[in-house]
Every structure is written in structure tokens, then in C-alpha cells.
Amino acid sequence: MGNPEMQVYSTEQILNLDLDWYDRLSLVKRATTTKYFQEALRITPEAEIRTAIVSRITDHDVIEQVLREDNDASVRFHAINKLPADRIEILKHLIENDPDHTIRAKAVEILPEGYQLVFLHVLINDDHMMVRRKATKKLRLNLLKDLELAELCIKCQEPLVRKGAVYQLKDQKLLTEVAIKAEDYKIIDLAIQKIDDEFLLKRVAEEAEFAHGRYGAIYKLTDQNFIADRCIQEDNIEVMKSCIEQIDDIEILARLRLQANEAIQPAIKNKISKLDY
Numbered sequence: 403m404g405n406p407e408m409q410v411y412s413t414e415q416i417l418n419l420d421l422d423w424y425d426r427l428s429l430v431k432r433a434t435t436t437k438y439f440q441e442a443l444r445i446t447p448e449a450e451i452r453t454a455i456v457s458r459i460t461d462h463d464v465i466e467q468v469l470r471e472d473n474d475a476s477v478r479f480h481a482i483n484k485l486p487a488d489r490i491e492i493l494k495h496l497i498e499n500d501p502d503h504t505i506r507a508k509a510v511e512i513l514p515e516g517y518q519l520v521f522l523h524v525l526i527n528d529d530h531m532m533v534r535r536k537a538t539k540k541l542r543l544n545l546l547k548d549l550e551l552a553e554l555c556i557k558c559q560e561p562l563v564r565k566g567a568v569y570q571l572k573d574q575k576l577l578t579e580v581a582i583k584a585e586d587y588k589i590i591d592l593a594i595q596k597i598d599d600e601f602l603l604k605r606v607a608e609e610a611e612f613a614h615g616r617y618g619a620i621y622k623l624t625d626q627n628f629i630a631d632r633c634i635q636e637d638n639i640e641v642m643k644s645c646i647e648q649i650d651d652i653e654i655l656a657r658l659r660l661q662a663n664e665a666i667q668p669a670i671k672n673k674i675s676k677l678d679y
Contacts, residue, residue: 414437483508506533581597581618606619613640633662
């Protein structure tokens with residue numbers, strides 16, 4: 403327990419690691435000066451004492467030092483709660499580098515709304531939902547450029563943000579990139595719905611990394627010769643079938659029947675029969 407002679411110790415004794423930790427903690431709580439606190443933060447092994455020191459400190463430069471250097475998350479969390487919103491660089495540093503998600507989330511919460519690219523970075527790169535949800539509340543999609551919106555559509559880990567970004571995005575070429583590269587089938591559908599240019603839709607039909615994108619683009623195309631060519635080059639059976647469903651020209655279907663692989667022959671034959679009838 404505490405040293406019965408505690409009252410005779412000066413504040414400087416918080417630097418004396420030979421003293422019982424409880425006595426040093428009591429000294430921190432009772433100290434009338436913070437003169438030795440910064441050095442104590444550097445040498446004190448007990449997180450409880452460093453936390454108590456942080457609670458007594460008002461110097462924001464020292465608080466920043468704790469946030470950059472202390473290896474205990476609980477100490478850093480106490481420190482960040484004393485950090486004002488105008489300490490932008492340390493907040494950005496914590497958001498990008500702190501290993502503890504509660505501290506990253508708190509830094510996002512404190513950072514002013516003007517730093518939209520930082521919130522975008524969080525939504526794309528942070529692996530913890532709590533941090534991303536904090537960034538979602540701060541992100542303003544209408545303040546982002548089209549390239550940034552497209553990046554969110556493709557890479558953001560939060561579905562609602564991806565959806566909001568694709569609704570906000572207007573650039574046809576970037577919508578095409580989204581339809582080609584996105585993994586979320588709902589985002590792919592929304593992007594394709596907003597593409598009006600036949601040339602760009604053909605790009606999606608040819609290049610979409612997921613069959614769902616190629617499938618969706620085919621249904622908006624009108625060039626039946628192009629659709630037939632895609633059917634021949636396609637390796638996904640469902641996309642092939644969508645191509646056949648879109649072709650109403652018997653001559654094109656007859657040509658396709660000669661060139662298409664065996665797997666799709668029954669579908670071609672069935673479509674020809676329907677048109678003949």
C-alpha cells in the first residue's frame with residue numbers, strides 16, 4: 403500500500419521510480435505544480451499514472467506528444483479527449499496511423515468538416531466499421547469532385563455511401579468506369595442506368611470485370627450485330643443468354659448459331675422458333 407510518509411515527499415518524487423506506484427499516483431493527483439509531469443510521462447512505466455498526468459495537463463503540445471509517443475491506447479484516448487479541433491496535423495496523423503480504432507474514431511469526430519478528403523480516405527481504407535461510420539456522418543458528397551465520387555463508388559466499404567456517391571456522380575465516362583470496376587451489383591446497376599451513350603455502354607459490355615455489369619449493359623444496347631459478337635466472345639452463360647434475348651433479327655441469330663459454342667445452341671434455336679412463330 404501507500405507509503406505512510408507520503409506527505410513529506412515533494413512533487414519531484416514522481417520521477418523516483420523506486421517509490422511505490424500508488425505513492426507516485428497520489429503525488430500526481432495532489433501536485434500543485436505540473437513542472438515534472440512531462441519528464442514523468444516519458445519515464446513512468448505505469449499507464450495508470452501516465453493517464454493521471456494527462457488528466458492534469460493543459461499544455462496541448464504535451465498532449466500531442468503523448469498522442470504520438472505513448473504506447474498505451476487508454477492513455478492516448480484520455481489525451482485525445484483534451485485535444486482541440488484546431489490541432490489538424492495530429493488529428494490527421496492519428497486518423498491515418500493510430501493502431502487503436504477508438505482513437506481513430508475520436509479523431510474523425512473532432513476533425514472539422516472542411517477536411518473531406520480525409521473522411522474519404524477513411525471510408526476507403528479504414529478496416530474498422532466504427533471509424534468508417536464516424537466518417538460517414540462527416541462526409542459531404544456534394545463537396546467532392548467527380549473523380550472522388552467515382553473512387554467512393556468503386557472502393558468505399560460502406561454501402562450507403564457508395565449508393566449516395568453513384569447518385570451524385572454525373573460524368574458519363576466515370577460512370578462507365580464504375581460500371582466496369584465496381585463489385586457491388588447494386589452500384590453497377592445504378593451506374594448503367596445513368597449511362598446514355600451507346601459507345602460507353604458497349605465498353606461496359608466488353609470490359610466489365612463482373613458478369614453482372616456486362617449483362618446489364620447488353621440490355622440497354624440496340625446494336626444487334628454488336629450484341630451477337632459479344633455473345634460469341636462471352637464466357638458467361640447467363641450473359642450469352644441475355645445477348646440472345648436482345649436479338650430479334652433472324653438472320654443475325656442464324657449467323658450466331660453457326661459461330662456460337664454448343665452450350666448456347668438450345669437458347670438460339672428456341673429464340674428463332676419464337677420469332678418464326
